[in-house]
Amino acid sequence: MAAEGTAKGRAGRAGSYGIIALFTIFSAFPFYWMLITTFKSTPDLLKRGNNPFLLNEPPTLEHLKVLFHDTLFGQWIWNTLFVGVLVVAITLLLAVPAGYALARVMGRTGEHLGIGIFLTYLVPPTLLFIPMSRIIGDLGLQDSLWSLVLVYPSFTIPFSTWLLMGFFKAIPKDLEEAAMIDGLSRFGAFVKVVIPISVAGILTTVIFTLTLVMQEFVYAITFITAVRNMTVSVGVPTFLVHGDVYFWGSLMAGCFISSVPVALLYNFFVDRFVTGFTMGAVKG
Amino acid sequence: MAIVETRDVLKMFGDVKAVDGVNLATNEGEFLVLLGPSGCGKTTLLRMIAGLEQPSSGDIVIGGQVVTALPPRARKIAMVFQSYALYPHMTVAKNIAFPLKAQGMAREEQGKRIEKSASMLGIGHLLHRKPRELSGGERQRVALARALVREPAVFLLDEPLSNLDAKLRTSARDELQQFQRQVATTTIYVTHDQVEAMGLGHRIAVMDAGRVRQLGTPQEVYHNPADTFVATFLGSPPMNLIETPEYSLGFRPENFLPREVYGKGDALLSLPCRVTRLEYLGSDRLVYAVTEGKLGGHRVISKLPSNISVFMQPGERHEFALPEKEFKFFDPHTGLRAAPRAL
Amino acid sequence: MATPERGASSQAPAKSLGGLLDRPEWLGPLMIGPAVLFIVLVVGIPFLLALYYSVSDISMGDRTMRFVGLKNFIAVAGTSNFQTSIVNTFVFAIVSQILVIVFGTALALALLREFRGKWFIRFLLLLPWVAPISLGTIGWLWIFDSTYSVLNWALEALGLITPQGWYMWLGIPYLAMGSVIAVHVWRILPLATVILLAGLSSIPQDIHDAALVDGAGYWRHLTQITVPLIRPIMLVAGLFGLVFAFTDMIVIFVLTRGGPYDTTQVLSTLAFFTGIQGGDIAEGAAIALFLFPMLLAVAIGFLRVARRAEVV
Numbered sequence: 001m002a003a004e005g006t007a008k009g010r011a012g013r014a015g016s017y018g019i020i021a022l023f024t025i026f027s028a029f030p031f032y033w034m035l036i037t038t039f040k041s042t043p044d045l046l047k048r049g050n051n052p053f054l055l056n057e058p059p060t061l062e063h064l065k066v067l068f069h070d071t072l073f074g075q076w077i078w079n080t081l082f083v084g085v086l087v088v089a090i091t092l093l094l095a096v097p098a099g100y101a102l103a104r105v106m107g108r109t110g111e112h113l114g115i116g117i118f119l120t121y122l123v124p125p126t127l128l129f130i131p132m133s134r135i136i137g138d139l140g141l142q143d144s145l146w147s148l149v150l151v152y153p154s155f156t157i158p159f160s161t162w163l164l165m166g167f168f169k170a171i172p173k174d175l176e177e178a179a180m181i182d183g184l185s186r187f188g189a190f191v192k193v194v195i196p197i198s199v200a201g202i203l204t205t206v207i208f209t210l211t212l213v214m215q216e217f218v219y220a221i222t223f224i225t226a227v228r229n230m231t232v233s234v235g236v237p238t239f240l241v242h243g244d245v246y247f248w249g250s251l252m253a254g255c256f257i258s259s260v261p262v263a264l265l266y267n268f269f270v271d272r273f274v275t276g277f278t279m280g281a282v283k284g
Numbered sequence: 285m286a287i288v289e290t291r292d293v294l295k296m297f298g299d300v301k302a303v304d305g306v307n308l309a310t311n312e313g314e315f316l317v318l319l320g321p322s323g324c325g326k327t328t329l330l331r332m333i334a335g336l337e338q339p340s341s342g343d344i345v346i347g348g349q350v351v352t353a354l355p356p357r358a359r360k361i362a363m364v365f366q367s368y369a370l371y372p373h374m375t376v377a378k379n380i381a382f383p384l385k386a387q388g389m390a391r392e393e394q395g396k397r398i399e400k401s402a403s404m405l406g407i408g409h410l411l412h413r414k415p416r417e418l419s420g421g422e423r424q425r426v427a428l429a430r431a432l433v434r435e436p437a438v439f440l441l442d443e444p445l446s447n448l449d450a451k452l453r454t455s456a457r458d459e460l461q462q463f464q465r466q467v468a469t470t471t472i473y474v475t476h477d478q479v480e481a482m483g484l485g486h487r488i489a490v491m492d493a494g495r496v497r498q499l500g501t502p503q504e505v506y507h508n509p510a511d512t513f514v515a516t517f518l519g520s521p522p523m524n525l526i527e528t529p530e531y532s533l534g535f536r537p538e539n540f541l542p543r544e545v546y547g548k549g550d551a552l553l554s555l556p557c558r559v560t561r562l563e564y565l566g567s568d569r570l571v572y573a574v575t576e577g578k579l580g581g582h583r584v585i586s587k588l589p590s591n592i593s594v595f596m597q598p599g600e601r602h603e604f605a606l607p608e609k610e611f612k613f614f615d616p617h618t619g620l621r622a623a624p625r626a627l
Numbered sequence: 628m629a630t631p632e633r634g635a636s637s638q639a640p641a642k643s644l645g646g647l648l649d650r651p652e653w654l655g656p657l658m659i660g661p662a663v664l665f666i667v668l669v670v671g672i673p674f675l676l677a678l679y680y681s682v683s684d685i686s687m688g689d690r691t692m693r694f695v696g697l698k699n700f701i702a703v704a705g706t707s708n709f710q711t712s713i714v715n716t717f718v719f720a721i722v723s724q725i726l727v728i729v730f731g732t733a734l735a736l737a738l739l740r741e742f743r744g745k746w747f748i749r750f751l752l753l754l755p756w757v758a759p760i761s762l763g764t765i766g767w768l769w770i771f772d773s774t775y776s777v778l779n780w781a782l783e784a785l786g787l788i789t790p791q792g793w794y795m796w797l798g799i800p801y802l803a804m805g806s807v808i809a810v811h812v813w814r815i816l817p818l819a820t821v822i823l824l825a826g827l828s829s830i831p832q833d834i835h836d837a838a839l840v841d842g843a844g845y846w847r848h849l850t851q852i853t854v855p856l857i858r859p860i861m862l863v864a865g866l867f868g869l870v871f872a873f874t875d876m877i878v879i880f881v882l883t884r885g886g887p888y889d890t891t892q893v894l895s896t897l898a899f900f901t902g903i904q905g906g907d908i909a910e911g912a913a914i915a916l917f918l919f920p921m922l923l924a925v926a927i928g929f930l931r932v933a934r935r936a937e938v939v
Contacts, residue, residue: 012845016737020748023734026813028751030766031758033777037769045775052777098662105655113659119926120670124874126895127919130902130912131676132669154669157662174369177336182430183357183386185649196373217761217877222903233759237881248769255765259758266757267750270821355649 031260037252038063045248063249072227073254076235079145083231084213086149091156091209096202098157099164100190104176114165121158125218128154133222147223148231152216156209163208167201168194204272211262232258286347286360286437286470287312288333293342295328295494302328304494305342313468315461317485319475321517325494326474327442333472334440335359347437357386362431363440366447368423370415376402376426377411383434401433405463420448424456432467439464439471445480457483478518482506490514508612509534512619515612521570524584527616531625533579534612537570537587542594543603551608553627555579558601571596573604579627680912699913708889709897709914716893716921718804719879720872723811727868728861730812731819732854735827738820756817764881767810771796771882797883800890807891810878815871819864826860827853862932866925873921894918 037045039059050056067073102110102117125132132151133142141147171194179189195202220234227239236254240247288310295303303325310316318326331337333344335356343352351359362383370379377398384394402408405425415423424444431439445453445460461484464471475481481488482502489499490513498510509515509523515534516522524540526533546552557573571586586604588594596602613622681699683692703709734752738745755763770777779793788794797803830853838852854861876895879885885892885900894917902911 013740016740017742019733019737023730023816024748024751027753027755027817030763030770030813031754033770034766052775052780094662094665097658101655101658105651105658107651110655113663115930117662117666119929120666122870122922122926122929123670123674124870124895124918124922126874126876126898127677127915127922128670128673130898130908130915131673131680133903134676134908135673151669153665157665161662172367172369174365174367175371177334177356178363178365178369178430179371179382179386180336180356181334181361181363182383182434185355185357186651186654187649188386193371197371211757214759215761217759217880218899222899233761237761237765248772251765252769255758255762259754259762262759263750263754263757267746267753270749270753 031256034252034256034259037249038256040249042249063247063253066247067250067253067257071239071250071254072230072235073232075228076230076232077258079229079235080214080231080233083145083148083152084210087152087156087213088206088209090149090153091160092202092206094153095157095160095164095205096195097190098161100168100194102161103165103168104173105186114162117158118162121155121162125155125216129218129222132219136223142223143226143229145224145229148216148220151219151223152213155216156212159212160205160209163205164198164201167198167204171197200272204269207265207269211266214258214262287345288438288470288472289345290329290333291343291345293329293332293339293344295325295332295337296340301494303332303339306491306494306496308489308496308499310470310472311486313470315464315471315473315484315486317473317475317481317488318491319478319481319485319488319517320491322476324491326476326491329491330440330442330472330474333438334361334363360437361440362434362436362438364424364427364431364442364444366443368415368427368444368447370418370423370426370430372415375412375414376407376418379415379426380411380430380433383430387434397433397435401429404432404466405429421452421456424448428460428463436469439469441471441473443475444473445475446477460484478520482518490517492517508621510621512614515614521585521587523612524582525614526575526579526582526584528579529616531622532614532616532619533627534614535606535610537585538589539610540584540586540604540606541588541592542586542596543605544594545592546605546607552605553608553611554603554605555584556601557584557604559596559598561598562596566590573602576601677912677916680909681916683909685908686906695909699909700916703910703913703917708892711889712892712894712897712914713917715804715889715891716873716895719808719811719891719893720869723808723815723872724865724868726808726812727815727819728865730816731823731864732861734816734820735823736849736853738824739827752820753817755814760814760875760877761881763814764810764878767806767813768797768882771806773798798887800887803883803887803891807879807882810882811872811875814878815868819868822860822864822867823857826857830856859932862928866929866932869925870922873918873925 036053036055039061040055041057041060041062044050044055044057047056098117102114104110106113136142136147136151139147139150141150175193175197176186176189179193180186184192214231214233216231217233220231221238224230224234227235230239232254236251236258240251240254288308290306290308293303293306294301306325306329308316308329318329320326328337332339333346335344335351335354335358339352343350345351346359346361371382374382380398380401381394384397389397398411399408402411405428407422407425407429410418410422410426415426418426424447427444445456448456457480464484473480473484485502487499487501488505490497490505492513498505498514500508500510505514506518509518512525512532512534516525519536521537523534523536540555543552543554556576558576559571559573561572563570563572567590569588569590569592571588573584573586574580575582575584584604611624613624614620615622680692682694682696684695684698685692738749769775773793773795776793776796778796779788782788783790783793794802796806834852834856835848838848843852874895876893876899879891879893879896880899883891885896894914898911898915898918901907901914905911
């Protein structure tokens with residue numbers, strides 16, 4: 001940029017870095033807070049005079065011990081993964097062909113239907129959880145992880161279909177047509193050419209489906225009451241907060257451990273995610 | 285090898301007639317070029333022949349068999365796309381093998397075929413590369429090899445040279461022609477570039493607005509255009525047209541030269557002109573002028589080869605002339621070619 | 628040569644099953660059918676049931692249902708905590724979305740520059756969006772804790788408040804609303820920023836160069852070139868955020884449970900407390916359905932953006 005060397009340019013750069021610094025602190029501070037709380041001894045936590053930003057006493061692993069031994073945290077993680085993997089499988093099975101059909105096979109109708117499917121993603125759990133809890137009850141699934149496996153695809157499928165539609169639209173049509181001329185059927189071209197090319201997009205969809213499952217709270221708290229069957233996002237806040245005594249150290253440890261690894265994974269895919277998301281939204 | 289025919293092929297996109305009742309038939313082993321401006325329906329016609337689009341009505345016939353209802357894979361065709369459409373996740377060898385695998389051909393046979401077509405196109409050393417590691421020219425050859433390997437009855441090519449830079453395009457054109465003459469497979473080639481069309485085709489079908497305006501050899505379409513569209517679409521610069529209520533008179537810029545260039549014996553039409561602009565193109569000089577006198581008020585262009593060194597400058601009047609045997613008359617209403625007549 | 632026979636045999640199946648898989652009018656519905664069926668079953672039917680419950684007298688213990696017309700809606704609309712909730716829902720959603728779009732645009736513009744460590748900064752900025760929201764909010768619960776709040780400690784250290792003047796962040800009406808809005812902004816901001824950043828990066832450099840050559844200053848450049856060009860993306864991000872803000876109950880559920888004195892109660896939390904914890908399914912369904920007109924408005928807005936974007 002021409003203005004880089006001037007006083008104005010320097011001011012602009014300082015302004016940008018200022019904004020970035022401010023918001024980075026805003027975003028990351030709670031996680032720093034979780035981390036430092038995890039290793040603080042309880043007396044240190046509860047003394048008002050101590051500088052809360054620092055470790056005033058030697059770090060302790062006590063809170064982690066409590067989290068893994070005295071709570072079902074490990075079980076919750078396992079439950080979350082169990083639901084996550086099954087939901088991802090169901091979602092891919094239904095959303096991959098659907099996304100392709102919308103992007104390529106159905107033309108104009110596909111575009112309208114695509115927007116229609118995306119709109120169902122906007123129908124929130126808050127609108128549906130009351131009748132859904134009845135249905136789950138009638139199916140005899142309350143307190144069972146299978147209830148979540150059944151219900152979660154209701155939002156992961158619309159979302160993934162939309163995302164995948166964006167990815168499929170970005171694949172040159174020529175490739176499928178070449179495959180059809182080279183001897184495959186339309187469906188064959190989809191299986192043998194389109195899917196292998198879209199591996200990165202499909203992987204992105206998997207990651208995002210997983211995070212949606214990890215985030216979900218409303219259905220999980222409505223359907224699951226047995227502590228053994230809770231997922232992480234419900235188990236930590238309900239079980240560890242219940243009662244008047246807050247186990248802040250263990251609580252923060254649980255929050256930190258279940259947040260940061262997923263976030264790391266997510267960061268690798270976020271660019272592709274945004275491409276798919278906006279491609280579906282903007283390209284007709 | 286086969287003859288490709290289109291019978292009354294019509295294609296509607298909504299209310300728009302993209303292809304409007306086209307009847308075409310290739311000869312055995314012919315290189316037929318579909319030439320026209322963008323949006324003239326040439327690519328749509330090619331895609332219907334390939335089976336990638338369904339005609340709204342009419343039939344496609346390949347080798348005597350009506351294939352209109354058959355999917356692309358059952359038509360024994362091969363196609364080279366503008367983008368080449370190489371499968372990005374496969375090596376060159378896998379790309380070439382793809383049509384053979386789809387047929388379920390035995391492995392040893394596949395290997396032989398791949399080797400044969402790769403060596404024919406000189407890409408034997410590239411077999412283990414991925415498409416993204418190839419140059420534009422190499423990609424084009426791989427696309428040709430993939431088309432060749434299944435020994436199709438017909439080649440369809442959709443502007444396969446347009447992604448190459450100008451220099452490469454000339455040599456690729458040359459290779460493409462040699463290649464086609466060598467395999468002698470019926471080829472239909474779509475382009476909007478008249479130089480490609482003239483240089484490559486046995487015959488050219490000039491298309492406009494969904495119709496074939498003229499089908500003929502390069503010489504025929506250039507020297508005997510069937511209508512004013514063909515006349516003005518071909519040639520660079522295009523044919524001059526002097527339109528009067530009774531007739532349209534066409535003549536090529538290279539036949540429209542300063543009066544003094546012609547000998548005394550020729551039957552000539554003299555046209556006084558005012559020169560408006562000059563363009564030097566190296567080997568040629570273009571003179572933009574406005575006619576005066578009896579056929580006055582028309583913009584015309586004269587193309588002077590560099591060995592004609594008559595001095596001219598903008599603003600001055602100059603006597604131009606053209607031989608009467610170069611006159612092309614057209615009906616002023618239909619634009620169709622008309623019989624020679626007196627002026 | 629073996630090809631002719633092979634060619635002939637490969638044509639035969641094209642007429643049966645292969646033919647079906649070639650024709651778009653069959654293949655399309657075949658591929659999308661299962662997904663649509665599933666969505667109808669797990670979204671459509673519960674939605675219709677919600678409609679039905681809202682005009683019935685169903686409750687947790689009693690399985691028989693009678694049609695009661697609009698009685699639930701009328702009963703609900705008359706209560707003061709419902710009226711407060713409606714107002715709160717709008718305040719919460721609109722204030723948080725305005726903040727998100729303004730902050731998100733500023734942050735995205737700042738992030739357009741290349742600098743070292745951008746990858747790590749972006750990771751930190753994304754954390755609130757990726758972390759399970761209930762857990763992130765628990766982090767804030769500890770930050771806002773009435774006795775040990777780090778915010779109060781910091782304010783006291785800066786000399787802004789006295790040890791006796793520590794704020795009850797979640798216990799005082801306006802502060803509580805401010806706190807839940809802040810946490811919601813904290814959670815949505817990363818998504819908005821990333822989407823806006825994608826919009827900004829998709830503007831061709833040529834256009835920025837042209838504006839520079841044409842002599843546009845910073846503000847003119849921003850308001851007349853950059854922002855209009857990303858407006859469709861901005862709207863998509865904004866509408867998406869609105870849906871979250873209207874319907875999401877996690878932040879409020881974890882931080883305040885709607886308190887103090889219902890001052891942070893919104894429709895979604897009220898529906899949960901009435902329908903699930905209170906056992907009054909019919910009234911809960913009626914409350915949740917009041918969300919529907921708002922979502923419909925957002926959906927229409929979304930469709931208009933999508934249509935306009937298609938023209939571009």
